[in-house]
Amino acid sequence: MVIPPVRLDRVTKFLKPYVLRMHFTNKFVNAQVVHTPTATVASSASTQEKALRLSMEKAKENTRDVAAAAKIGKILGERLLHQNIPAVSVFLKKDQKYHGKVKAVIDSLSAVGVKLI
Template sequence: MVVIPPPARAEKITRYLKPYLLKMHFTNKFVHAQVVHTPTATVTSSASSQEEAFRTSMESTRDTSAAAKIGKLLGERLLQKDIPAVSVFLKRDQKYHGKIKAVVDSLREAGVKLL
């Protein structure tokens, strides 16, 4: 089996990019959030309401309280990896409201700065 590494971007481009992007995905059942390191195109840290530890302790895995818990957990994981700041990537149809606001605000409360 041959493993192909992700393409590395030119230094000229990565100098102007924000290195860590927060991406969120919401389904009818779960909340997912991950931080991607853009120069290497790898996932640095992620959290999901689909994880075993969360499913047992939460009433619902898809509402705003679940999104807030996911943001708090992701913030703690980022600080353990010495990542103090991330930038938020919102898709065209995503607005800063509801679950997205819950994830971003709980990230801020955990101590991660948003660019």
């Protein structure tokens, strides 16, 4: 069992509690929401998940394009609302711009009803 690091109260009150992180490979789209004070993953969605991957293969959809990224954002948003997490902040890496797959994930999250901070 991994024990999460303990942070001081003066540090945690300035942290955004839930942060969206995205990772794109040549084959898959991954997105996860991290609870920063405890450094744990609150929820995640990926095109590598068996059920989603099999359904996309049956429909002959691609697991790495913009449509797949939008589907991942929708699934992640539904999971977040089911866990009573109403808002997340977005963490973009240096090379990520609000365009293409990144835009698809963020827009589909906000379309489901998750607020972006």
